[in-house]
Amino acid sequence: MWIGVWLTFMGAPVSDLADGSHTTWAVVLGALGLVVFVAAYLITIFRHTSRLLDRRAVYGILLFQLTLAVVLPLTMGTAWLVLFVYVSVSAGAALPLSGARLAIPAVTGAMVLVGFHKEDAADFLTALVIPALLGGFAMSGVRQLVRTTVELREARAAVAELAANEERLRLARDLHDLLGHSLSLITLKSELAGRMLPGRPDRAAEQIADIERVSRQALTDVREAVTGYRRPTLPGELAGARTALAVAGIVAEVPGEIPELLPEGELAEECEAALAWSLREAVTNVVRHSGARRCTVTLAPRQTLDGPVLELTVEDDGGGHGASAVTGHGGAAPGNGLTGLSERLAKIGGTLETDASRRGFVLTARAPIGTPLGSAA
Known part of the structure; x- marks a missing residue:
């Protein structure tokens, strides 16, 4: 015109x-x-x-x-x-x-x-x-x-494509964390049920019932993750860690719930979710790869140069070979699980460290207490 x-x-x-x-x-x-x-x-x-x-x-x-x-x-x-x-x-x-x-x-x-x-x-x-x-x-x-x-x-158009890529990456991380933990637990219970089936069918039936429960929960978790609503909590993951380690025959030293450590409301939801994912991935790696007999989980507030943080430490007494394959020790490339955790924590201003200890392998995740870095931006 x-x-x-x-x-x-x-x-x-x-x-x-x-x-x-x-x-x-x-x-x-x-x-x-x-x-x-x-x-x-x-x-x-x-x-x-x-x-x-x-x-x-x-x-x-x-x-x-x-x-x-x-x-x-x-x-x-x-x-x-x-x-x-x-x-x-x-x-x-x-x-x-x-x-x-x-x-x-x-x-x-x-x-x-x-x-x-x-x-x-x-x-x-x-x-x-x-x-x-x-x-x-x-x-x-x-x-x-x-x-x-x-x-x-x-x-x-470029922003829309980047947003789609970020969403695909988020779904990939969530599905890996969700299914890796649940399928490991299902595998362990299936093996246990198979050993019990000839002589103790009643106990085998209990294990099969647990498998059904875990499968249904995994399906629910996947659906929630896809829709973007799932936000894991530390108390829930601490309870899940105790169960998973006990089923695997690993002696577990797991602390109580978060309110025992911090005043209520000090830990932002994003930071709690990142630590919960870290705990889930770490326990899954201990069960699947470490060959450990004992696993210790600690949660403690720390003061750093960048401000107060809540520090999660997961340490096992395994040989470290399985952990090395997952985390990149000995020259191997980092696995998808811990790479995703590093990205989650980086978004909120946290850090992830993995190293061999005197007893086995140790994972340390830190998340800021208060307003996370990503929210402040």
Whole structure:
């Protein structure tokens, strides 16, 4: 619509062609020149405003338009001076702002110089100088607005893609943490039920019932994780750790619930969730990989240079070979589980450390007490 407004100025040369003051050849050549000029104008406006043309093509089209704008008024009459307005608008649309600042006044000045060669051009020039200047600079603004809109759309698409990638990463971490823990427990109980089945069918039935319960809970957890509502708690994971370690035949030293350690409300939900995931992953690794006979879990507030933190430590007396394969000791790459935990803790300003201890393997996770770093940002 904005471009269509400027086409109304073409009424002057069209009327000049139709008034019968020119020869047939002049009308034909004038009409051909007008059609070619309008085509070059529309190509410049439509193509370059939305997608940049080659710089040489831009300068070539503008020079061609300027040539027609000079030749047609000199040969056809004063009414054709309006073509300079279109050259000015094209310069505003195709040239960068620094170049348009010079080109638009220059085109307007060329229109005035050509008009001086026509005796009846004074009133016509007066009416065209302001549209030539304002039209060119207004088109510069419109061109910048169009380009900005295009860039915003591209940026919006990029942000949407990044958000989708982040959501896929979150789901991958959640599903790994959820299913890894639950399937490990199901595997252990299945093996236990298999050993009990010949001689103690009643105990085997209990284990199978536990398998069904764990399977149903895992299904519920997966559904909650997919919808983004699941937020594990430390008390729940501490109880789960005791159960998982006991089923695996590992002596467990697990502390009581969080309210025994901190005043209620001091630990943000994001920090508690990150520590709960860390505890779940650490216990799963102890059960599956360590070959340990004893596992100690401690929770204690600490004061660091970055502020107060709640420190979770999970230490086992295993050989460390399984833990090394999962965490990257001995040159192995970190596994998906602990890599996901590191990312979770980093988002809230926490840290994750894994190392071999004198007795076996130790995992230490720290989360800030109070407002997490991610929430403060």
